[in-house]
Amino acid sequence: AQRVTQPEKLLSVFKGAPVELKCNYSYSGSPELFWYVQYSRQRLQLLLRHISRESIKGFTADLNKGETSFHLKKPFAQEEDSAMYYCALSRAGGGADGLTFGKGTHLIIQP
Amino acid sequence: NAGVMQNPRHLVRRRGQEARLRCSPMKGHSHVYWYRQLPEEGLKFMVYLQKENIIDESGMPKERFSAEFPKEGPSILRIQQVVRGDSAAYFCASSPPVGDEQYFGPGTRLTVT
Numbered sequence: 540a541q542r543v544t545q546p547e548k549l550l551s552v553f554k555g556a557p558v559e560l561k562c563n564y565s566y567s568g569s570p571e572l573f574w575y576v577q578y579s580r581q582r583l584q585l586l587l588r589h590i591s592r593e594s595i596k597g598f599t600a601d602l603n604k605g606e607t608s609f610h611l612k613k614p615f616a617q618e619e620d621s622a623m624y625y626c627a628l629s630r631a632g633g634g635a636d637g638l639t640f641g642k643g644t645h646l647i648i649q650p
Numbered sequence: 651n652a653g654v655m656q657n658p659r660h661l662v663r664r665r666g667q668e669a670r671l672r673c674s675p676m677k678g679h680s681h682v683y684w685y686r687q688l689p690e691e692g693l694k695f696m697v698y699l700q701k702e703n704i705i706d707e708s709g710m711p712k713e714r715f716s717a718e719f720p721k722e723g724p725s726i727l728r729i730q731q732v733v734r735g736d737s738a739a740y741f742c743a744s745s746p747p748v749g750d751e752q753y754f755g756p757g758t759r760l761t762v763t
Contacts, residue, residue: 635705
C-alpha cells in the first residue's frame with residue numbers, strides 16, 4: 540500500500556528565511572504528487588502538483604524518484620505563508636483517485 | 651460557483667444514533683470523494699463515488715458506514731450506531747469528469763457524546 544510521510548509536525552522559520560517542507564512517499568507504481576495548503580479558517584486547496592512543474596506563490600517542488608521525495612521549497616518565507624501543508628499522492632497518474640495524505644506540517648513564519 | 655458545500659458544519663450525536671453528512675459537489679463535477687481526519691492525523695481516504703456508482707470504497711470501515719451519490723441530490727455519508735471513535739472531521743471533495751484536481755469542502759465536524 541502507498542504511504543506519505545511528512546516528518547515535521549511543526550516548522551517555524553523567520554520571515555525572509557528559506558523554507559523546506561519535507562515529504563517522502565512509498566508506492567510501487569508511478570504516482571502523482573501534490574501539495575495542498577490550508578490557511579487559517581479556510582478550506583484545503585491545491586497549491587501545486589509535480590506534473591505541472593510550476594512555481595505557485597514562490598513555492599516549488601521537485602519529484603525525486605530516486606529518493607522518493609517531493610519536498611516543498613521557497614527561498615524567502617513570507618508571513619502569509621503560515622498555514623498547514625499536506626503532501627498527497629495519487630496512484631492514478633492523471634485520472635480520478637482517492638488521495639493518500641501525509642499528516643501535515645504546520646508552518647509558522649515569525650516576523 | 652459556490653464551491654463544494656457540506657452540511658451540517660457541526661453535528662453532535664449520542665452513542666448509538668445515526669449521523670448523515672451531506673456533500674454537494676461543485677457544478678459540473680461528477681466525482682465525489684469522502685475523507686476522514688482524526689485529531690492530529692492527516693486526511694484518510696474513505697470512498698470515491700460517481701453518480702449512482704461506488705468506484706472505490708477501500709477506505710471505508712466494513713460496518714456501520716455507507717455512502718451514496720444519487721442521480722439527483724447531494725452525496726450522503728451515513729454512519730449508523732455511532733461510537734466515540736467516529737468523532738472526527740469529515741471532508742468531501744469533488745472533481746470534474748476529466749482531470750483529477752480535487753476541490754474540498756469546509757468539512758463536517760462530528761462529535762459523538
